[in-house]
Amino acid sequence: MPTPDDAHLYEEVLVSPMYLAGSNGTGDAGFAPVAHWPHHYLDEGPCQLVVTSPDQRIRIGWFGDDFELWKITAATDAVATPRWTATFNHVTPAEIVAGLTTALAHDYAEADAYDGNGCFLANPSYRWADAVRPLTDAGWTLDGGAQRDTVEIVAPDGQAGVLIDNRLSGWDDETVTLWAGPPGWSTRAEAVFTERTPSHLIAATAAVMADSAPVIRERHQIDRRMEHLVTLSPVAPAAETSETLGSRAPTPLDVRRTAVTQAVHRATRAPRTAADLRVMAAQSRTTDAVHGRPSTFAPASATPPISASAPRRSR
Template sequence: MADVADDSFEPVVNWPHYHLDDGPCQLLITSPDHRIKIAWAGDDYDVWRIGASRNPVSELQWSARINQNTPPELVREFTSALADEWSEDSDTFLVARSYRWTDAVQPLLDAGWERKPPSRGIVEIISPDQLAGASIDVVNTDPHADTYVLWAGPPGWGTRAEAAFTARTPHYLIAAMATAFVDPNPVIRNKARLNPRLAQMAQLTPVPPPRPTPPTPRDIQRQAARRPAVVSNSSVPRWSTSTLPQVGAGGSLPPRRR
């Protein structure tokens, strides 16, 4: 499985994991009571599909779709907030703590992103560089519709990151990912794997490889113990190079003198 998935699933590493060979879902992670499901499809567009239900067999109360361009650090903040809120005797991870849609995107507003006037029931919040934003459907009453969408990057299959959340998704979970959107701390990326359009827009700083750590005395002892034993010269059998006595004409050795 990809390192990308490993990073995003770090907060739920102790939850049950199910590796699936058939179908688009390659990995399924559930909460211990199976009310939360996190599916990872490495070969699909919506790589992460996350949802929660009131019991293991009921329909999802809310769901999230996160595409393959979304940085795993953002997904990790979402799964971390979800794992922190979950408990077997609580339903707080199922419902929103408030009914104000602005609570879901408040970190973006606090960071100075511009809130556009509503247009056809959609409110847009745009970053100062116009390269990221959020779309909120404030009129749709379908609980399974994608009400909140966070995005970043220019339009395109390989360039735009997108995370969509249905109406009942708890606002604090969306806000956790929105907080990661405005986090100024740099992240490590392999430049060769970046889409060229994104590489042109990003502020790239070369990172030198870390210096090798000098061995400790214990490391030196272990290395010495692994080396093959050195055989001393005294233990090597020596072979004579002197010539053998000549054999007589009759084929017998000359008699020894007494």
């Protein structure tokens, strides 16, 4: 029989900053933008699910038992070597992954409608600042302690950042790392991009990290070592709703609070029914949509600074 403490642990709360919220135990938010793409469930091997674009040039892999939970690639054709790779570890909020998958779904729809090539295969900008502009626009600043030929930009609270490696490297080397949280297996979120990842895709991912909107988690999903770094607010203040509001007309603040809560619920919940998928497919400009039911997945465990206007080293 559930105890009062159990009820408290499973209470839904709004968590901010979002980049410190950790995983909610599912990949739904990351898969939601591409829910209309083909799903391939794998019985063997560490990769449990691959969601692909209809032509299979974009692949989104879910490794439910690994430290690197997500592996996302893009190639010139279905059997070509990936042009670039992005990985997200098991601590990274799926809402951050959704920043990339949303941009990929948009790029694929544009390619299908126009040239068939796709911005998701574009060359990255020669200026590293283009990939992280959402962060610098949000007030993230250069860390003067970065190693020579690297750039590190840190959030105002010092609990998140991006490391850019401008040293001469190979095409498949990891050159951009978005991170959040203190070092540790269950506390440090990381998103890593290889050299040829288009800058606008990194920027789309970074933009979610810069967003101040909270996300929904259950209290037990917040690592105890992170509790002092985040702000938790009840999603539904039941006592006030049932008692206080029941005896008076709602104020404009009440209305706004309810609207925000409902919006966050919608943003952090993947579609659950076939009707939801039909709505998503209708909104997409991809004409070759495949309707499917989204699945819920649970991991097993979970030098002097370089000027922002300086070009990246050529490879």
